[in-house]
Amino acid sequence: LGSSFGGPLATMLAAGEPQRVRGLILCASFVRSPRPALHRYRHAAAWPVVGALRAARRVPVWLGRSQGRSFRHAKAETWTRVPARSLAARLRSVIAVDAREALLACAQPIAYVRYEADGVVLPASFDEVLKLKPELRCYSLPGAHLGMHADGAALARVVSEFVGEGPEARACGAHPSP
Numbered sequence: 001l002g003s004s005f006g007g008p009l010a011t012m013l014a015a016g017e018p019q020r021v022r023g024l025i026l027c028a029s030f031v032r033s034p035r036p037a038l039h040r041y042r043h044a045a046a047w048p049v050v051g052a053l054r055a056a057r058r059v060p061v062w063l064g065r066s067q068g069r070s071f072r073h074a075k076a077e078t079w080t081r082v083p084a085r086s087l088a089a090r091l092r093s094v095i096a097v098d099a100r101e102a103l104l105a106c107a108q109p110i111a112y113v114r115y116e117a118d119g120v121v122l123p124a125s126f127d128e129v130l131k132l133k134p135e136l137r138c139y140s141l142p143g144a145h146l147g148m149h150a151d152g153a154a155l156a157r158v159v160s161e162f163v164g165e166g167p168e169a170r171a172c173g174a175h176p177s178p
Contacts, residue, residue: 001159003027003148004121005090008099015102024106025162027113027155028145030125031099031132103132110136111162113148113155120145137162 002010007029014021103110110133114126130136139158141147148155 001025001027002029004029004145005094005097007031008097008102011099011106012102014108015105018107021108023109023111023163025111025113025159026129027148028115028118028121029112029129030121031097031103031129032125033095033097034121034125100128100132103129106133109162111158112136112138113158114138114140115143115145115147116140117143118145118147 002008002025004027007026008031010024010026011031014024112126112129114123126138130138139162141151141154141158143150143154
């Protein structure tokens with residue numbers, strides 16, 4: 001299971017180690033940058049810029065509307081613990097990643113989990129994955145990009161269904177819902 005940026009990494013692992021990976025689940029993920037427009041700003045993905053942005057984002061973290069209080073606190077603490085250099089490196093990796101060939105090489109069963117209110121990974125990322133692998137199974141869950149943390153039980157049910165190919169597993173259409 002690869003969530004967010006873990007999706008391209010899990011895809012590359014599945015393609016590179018097919019005998020060791022029995023299935024692939026992409027959760028709120030992508031195989032190419034979920035925001036292609038960021039490519040033109042890749043030179044700004046330096047630690048001083050990211051550090052300034054991180055400081056500016058601290059206020060909205062505490063005023064988050066749809067997130068629970070404990071989640072906002074955990075998110076704010078994470079922002080204080082991760083160095084700006086690390087965040088800048090991650091941003092550059094997200095901008096540069098391209099796992100489309102790896103996805104095409106995957107022979108394992110694949111599932112894609114979408115969150116209906118995901119404002120980070122937009123529907124175009126799902127559309128691209130679906131175009132490359134139209135046979136994949138897809139699931140749509142309520143929640144935002146970090147929905148797996150807000151409602152882990154819903155994702156656990158999807159994973160169980162996919163692994164067992166239960167009644168919730170389905171071939172993808174445009175943007176199906178369970």
